[in-house]
Amino acid sequence: MKIFHLSDLHIGKQLNGYSLRENQEAVLCQILNYASEEHPDAILICGDIYDKTVPSGEAYTIFSNFLISISQIKPRIPVLIIAGNHDSPERLSYAGPFLEKHSIHVSAFLPGSSEEYLKKVVLEDEYGPVNFYLLPFLKPGYIRPLFEDNQPAGYESAVKAVLEREQIDFKQRNILLSHQFYGSGGKDPETCESEQAVIMAGGLDRVDISVLPDFDYVALGHIHGSQKVGGRRIRYCGTPYKYSVSEEFHKKSVTVVKIGEKGEEPELEFLPLKGFQDVRRERGSLAELLERAEDKNRHDFVSITLTDEEEPYRVRERLEEVYSHILEIRVDNQRTRQKLLERAEEVPVLKPLEAFRQFYKAVKGKDMTVEEEEAMERIVQEAKEDEGI
């Protein structure tokens, strides 16, 4: 069975105020062409279909056209969709039962009662059934109605508990679609600027893949760079287009997964995707940057770093004469570096005892007593010894 794994389309996303419509339509068109050439048995879209919970009319039109074109390929290719953290479950499940009749299966809501379960889509190939479990983006609070006294405390135990109650038959072949922040053995996946804002500080939302039972493939969304998590059976496919400058060197693609008999390792292939415009950095003096612009790349989205020691006059206007889509202009020279140094010096680095002294005063409104000072000194000393400093 051949599967296209996609996620994080973020339709309607803008890049520093620029519309990405043409680029998004271009990559969706490439996906469509691949689908008609390769004819996969299913297309999985693992969350963040839209960029906003209230997508624009234009964003709806783009995705609607995409689904209609996919459904016109004969024989029909089933499309399996889960909601990501950027999607509104209500909006994403619009006309759900109708779409289902056209082999478009959307799972936007988690089970809402102890009688409900995850949406499961069963497809067949020459080796028998393959069960697809659709797990939309989950927060521990979303699944409260499913558990009485044993409420899962965090993200990891929530994912574990939701999957456990499914009682999946692992003698059959099973595939999971999920949109969470998965890591492996304390190691986080590689992230980039475009998804960092939604990842929780301190790793509270991290789910270790050890809580995932033995799926034949786990199709993930949420992280924007294509990568495996742990073994090669668990993968993020990444976004179809670069959504931040930090993705400058990403190679965007459709992940094609070939599932064989039960127990066989899945085969992977990557079909490249490319927008009209690249997203990249440019660095150099104004003269170099003006010189370097070529017709084939001057319409790219560029983040510019100017290195002139003497900052030229009317920089933006002059750069805009050759670069049509400037995301930002930074300056990196002696003056800006000096400024950074000065700023770093402004933050005093205090000795631990002095830091605590100031903290104590700020909280209690008075100085520590001599006894307290001595006690604190001992604590600092002991801590240093423990740390081997």
Ligand SMILES: [Mn+2]
């Ligand atoms: Mn995303």
